[in-house]
Amino acid sequence: MANTQERLVSLPNILVQLSRQATSLHIKLKGVYELATSKPDKNKSIGLLLEKHARKRPDHIAIRYENVTYTYDQLNRKANKLAHYLASQGISSGDVVAVVLENRPETIIAVMAIVKLGAIASMINTSQRGEVLLHSLTLVKAKMIIVGEEMLENMATVEGDLDAASLASLHYLRDSGTTPCPAHYTNLLDRIADRSDQNPDSTRHVKMHQPCYYIFTSGTTGLPKASVMSHYRWFKSLAGMGLASMNMSKDDILYVSLPLYHNNALTVSMAAVLGSGACIAIARKFSVSRFWDDVRHYDATAFCYIGELCRYLLNAPQKSDDRNHKIRVCVGNGLRPDIWMEFKQRFGIEHINEFYGASECNLVFTNAFNLDKTAGFCPLSYNIVEYDIEEDTPVRDNKGLMIPVKPGNTGLLITEVNDKQPFEGYTDEDASNKKLFHNVFTQGDCWFNTGDLVMNQGWKHVSFADRLGDTFRWKGENVATTEVESILMEHQDIEHAVVYGVQIPHTDGRAGMATITPSKPADQMDWDDVTRHVRDKLPAYAVPIFLRLREQQEVTGTFKYRKVELKEEAYHLDKTGDETVLVLTGKNSSYEPLTAETEAKIDAGELSL
CATH class of the missing domain: 2.30.38.10 (Luciferase; Domain 3)
Incomplete structure (x- = not known):
């Protein structure tokens, strides 16, 4: 299905790109040096790196948020005050502190304070409530829970199930100030006001092999798992990604609109910034309409992404100022080949630093040579x-x-x-x-x-x-869902598509099904044209048998589609509610509404699909 030849990498292309990057060779070499000198048993940590920047460039802007700025000196001193309070409450090396905050400077301050003690920041997904939130909080056995004012409502859904120790550990961190500190919380700002802002002694004893964060998987299948991020792996990202691949310098400003509980923000982006002494600009949440205005407001030279974020930006109406920005590089993963060049050319982005690396994976591929349609290189x-x-x-x-x-x-x-x-x-x-x-x-x-x-x-x-688990087998052939999704979204009237395999009685394997979001009302769609499009672009075995229409896809906080429920509901009309399901009933048919009568024939094996 894919154009294999187009996506193969050649040595001449690598050499051409290397020659174009000659001016940044000193940054790349610095990254290689960091990779070579970072050893798991070395006394080196995120906290020490922050202290180094605060000492060497105290007045350099480290964080920009809305109209607020923090210099490296201010960031370090605020982190120190919180670290001293945490230590007074018994938080020390190896202890876990849960961070339940949306994107704001205080989130980074809290993380820096925690890791300065050799403790572990457990980054809680801010969309979680109820059972899932309770699972995340109890899984890591947090000794303290820092809750932002903006997250009090979510926390209220689990407080009745927390044990006495967890309830006693709840700390409130003011946001807008419209909701006062609840009586059973400790007001954190009050407690840290008179604490020392000097570097704690603990930081210089933290070793690289120690965990710094717990990052939760997105929970697209079952309850989330907490993956471990160490200072060592964080520094490898700093060196290999931020320096050797992205060529970050102290003059860069990296815009982050992804949630800080995600590795793309807290590890890839934050490591790139701290590794070069640059600046991170934080958005509270991702917004299509505000994205480029924010980029211009902050004078950002880089941003981080998830593939679907790029698709959302590309689907927005074109504007005359689409290229009016200072972005030279973006870093992320999941940008699909079908929109790669269109995205790059429309917004005038010089380097798409796609990478591959899961939260728990022990290595990373990164597009260091600035090639197109690749997750990059790994030595x-x-x-x-x-x-x-x-x-x-x-x-x-x-x-x-x-x-x-x-x-x-x-x-x-x-x-x-x-x-x-x-x-x-x-x-x-x-x-x-x-x-x-x-x-x-x-x-x-x-x-x-x-x-x-x-x-x-x-x-x-x-x-x-x-x-794995998304790819399915039908008619004796393997069907890659990402390929089918890309083809569907090439059609001008389909904004989003989620593809998966569903079981049909009396058949082997799984039949293709897609939940799509049309860009116009269903009764205005030309289903004959959609049918021709998929039949022309896909081999017969990969053409989805069923289409389910949905106004908006259900996604996680980092834009990953929730396929588990879709697979379970499949094409069954008693499970899909009032959402329309379409079906192809034969080789020469077009998509037509699935009726109860047709569903019964499919289940009885009376139709050859």
Whole structure:
């Protein structure tokens, strides 16, 4: 389905891009040096780096938020005051402090204070309520919970289920001041007012291998898991991504509209900023209408993204000032090949620094050579192996060993676990063990299962293909959902599409189904044209049998689609509510509304789909 040749990487293209980046060679070399000198047992940490900038460039702006600024000296002193209070409450190395705050400077201040003590900041998803929020808070056994005024309503949904110790640990952090501190909370600003603003002694004892954050998975399948981020991995992102790949300098301003509880913001972006002594500009929340105005307001030279964020920006009406900004680089993941060039050209972005790396993954690919339609390059030990979608397992040869794929082919990405690439996993040991393969290429070796299918683009580059569990098998062929989604969204009347496989009685495999958001009312859609579009662009086995119409897709806080419920509801009219479901009932048919009578025939195996 994909244009494989277009997405392969060639050595001449790499050399051309390297020659264009010659002026930033000193920054790249600094990144390589940081990578080489960062050792897990070294006394080096995020807190020490902040103190270094506060000492060397105290008046340089570190944070911009709306019309407020914080210099490095101010940021460090505010973090110190909070750190001293936390220490007075018994918070020390290895303890967990839950941070329940939206995007604002206080979020970064809280995180910096926590990591200065060698403690762990557990970053709580601000969209969570009820059972999911309770799960996240109890999973990490937080010794203290810092709650923003803006999050009091969410916290109220779980307070009745918290134990006495957790209730006693609740600390209120003022926001607008419209909701006063509840009686059962401790007012944090009151408690830190008279604390010392000098660097705590604890910071210089923190080692790189120690955890700094717990970052929760998005919870698209089941309850969220807490992945562990160490100072060591954070510094590797600083070096490999911020310096060697993005070429960040102290003059850069990186705009962040993604939530700070996400690694793209707190690790990729914050590490890039602190690594170069630059400035981070924070938006409270992502807004399509305000995005470029914010970029201009902050004089931003960089921003971070998730793929769907870019699609939202691209779907917005074109404006004459689309290129009126100072952005030279954007960093993120999930930008799909079908919109890559259009996005780059419309907004005039010089370098799309796409990367690949999950919260729990022990290595990162990054587009250091500024090539198009690639998740980039990784010099560390990984492999891409053949995978049997139907059996849901890697293919092994007659010796029981996995089989690497050749350039141009797609397989399961696995990464070697060793001293240089430790797997830090989740807080749940059983969940961590389930992500490891053993005896992959030699007896006794250990490899991390990313759970992702990627294309081997050659020259140590990859592009993302699909998640295991999303790719499905139909008519004896593997169907990559991301490819089908891209084709559907090429149609001018389809804004968004979520593709997945559904089970049909009396058939093998799973049939393709898409939940789509049309750009016009359903009765104005030309379904014959949509049918022609997908039949022309997709092989027969990949054409979705069912379409479900939805005004707005359900997504997580970081724009990941929630497919679990969609798969369970499938095409069944008693489960899809008042949303229209369309079906292709034959090879020459067009999409038409699914009726109860047609559904019964499908379930009885009377229609050949």
